[in-house]
Amino acid sequence: MIEESLHLVQQRMADAMRRAGRVDSALLVAVTKNHPVSAVEEVARLGVTHVGENRVQEAKEKQLTYNGPQLVWHLIGHLQVNKVRQAVPMFDLIHSVDSRKLLEEIEKVAVKHDKVQDVLLQVNVAREESKSGLSVEEFPEVRDFASTLPHVRVRGLMCMAPFYDNPEDARPIFKVANALYEDMKRFYPNGQIKYLSMGMTHDFEVALEEGANIVRVGTAIFGERVYN
Numbered sequence: 001m002i003e004e005s006l007h008l009v010q011q012r013m014a015d016a017m018r019r020a021g022r023v024d025s026a027l028l029v030a031v032t033k034n035h036p037v038s039a040v041e042e043v044a045r046l047g048v049t050h051v052g053e054n055r056v057q058e059a060k061e062k063q064l065t066y067n068g069p070q071l072v073w074h075l076i077g078h079l080q081v082n083k084v085r086q087a088v089p090m091f092d093l094i095h096s097v098d099s100r101k102l103l104e105e106i107e108k109v110a111v112k113h114d115k116v117q118d119v120l121l122q123v124n125v126a127r128e129e130s131k132s133g134l135s136v137e138e139f140p141e142v143r144d145f146a147s148t149l150p151h152v153r154v155r156g157l158m159c160m161a162p163f164y165d166n167p168e169d170a171r172p173i174f175k176v177a178n179a180l181y182e183d184m185k186r187f188y189p190n191g192q193i194k195y196l197s198m199g200m201t202h203d204f205e206v207a208l209e210e211g212a213n214i215v216r217v218g219t220a221i222f223g224e225r226v227y228n
């Protein structure tokens, strides 16, 4: 089941890239939150190398019991300052950085681990109250601050669009995110800005058409999550 769903997502990604005339590639992060470690192991067997988790504790339990080829772990959910200590040694890329305070804490913990932590800055283009992320106005100040931290390496930008019945309605949001991303590349001219993370099950094709090079897909691969 997962195998067919995964292949369908990969096919839809390739189709969207072709429609957009893109010759670069896009990375699929399989979002395994609320699914058991066996689901992680199954996609890993099928060749998936990047997985995304929302919560530090849940990811930790999976990392401890996971048995399979090496994976790249992405933290995609909101990160609380008091969880940074645990998160830094666990994740290759943290997508959800949205404050100075969080950056300061990541810097502090990364020093201890002798690590340079790769992060994305999360921007809340649509200003949804329910979602975290920087407003477009706050964005430059936090971006500038991040560039002063030697153990934090900003790799790009993450954006979540609101859930619209018609995913086409997310297109203007993704366009704004892409413009900010291009602006970041000018701000960091050394080439470290590489990732534009946007698009989920509902809207990943539109996101790819608007330049996303990381999509974070859960439901379309694993089915509905069961919360209890």
Ligand SMILES: *Cc1c(COP(=O)(O)O)cnc(C)c1O
Pocket (backbone or CB within 6 Å): 031, 033, 054, 076, 077, 160, 199, 200, 201, 202, 216, 217, 218, 219, 220
């Ligand atoms: C859960 C989640 C996803 C995946 O959502 P699906 O709709 O299941 O594909 C992607 N990004 C973030 C930040 C999430 O929390």
